[in-house]
Amino acid sequence: MMKRLFFSFAILTAVAGCATVDPVKTPSGDNGFIGAPVQTPSTVEPPRPKHNLSGFPLPYRQGYDDGCNSVQGKERKDAQRFARDMDYRIGWQDGYALCAPKKK
Numbered sequence: 001m002m003k004r005l006f007f008s009f010a011i012l013t014a015v016a017g018c019a020t021v022d023p024v025k026t027p028s029g030d031n032g033f034i035g036a037p038v039q040t041p042s043t044v045e046p047p048r049p050k051h052n053l054s055g056f057p058l059p060y061r062q063g064y065d066d067g068c069n070s071v072q073g074k075e076r077k078d079a080q081r082f083a084r085d086m087d088y089r090i091g092w093q094d095g096y097a098l099c100a101p102k103k104k
Contacts, residue, residue, distance in 0.1 A: 060090060066095065068099035071101075077092060
């Protein structure tokens with residue numbers, strides 16, 4: 001009886017470990033206002049960047065994503081978070097610097 005219970009538990013644990021979760025999609029940026037800055041909600045995971053940011057806090061990763069996307073044209077920056085959240089601010093600055101075209 002104990003072996004059967006242990007075996008069942010082991011199988012359930014292995015199967016549960018194989019479950020996948022769909023990634024959270026970020027907003028498209030179309031907020032209905034022409035020229036309005038795009039702001040990512042503070043609870044949304046940004047898309048995976050070119051650089052490995054695992055281990056960095058969520059605000060840093062969001063700031064990095066906004067900074068990196070700002071290089072491509074329209075600035076993406078949450079001014080309030082940039083002013084008060086050091087992780088977001090440093091992430092934004094790093095993303096902007098690392099995604100900018102390299103000067104020769």
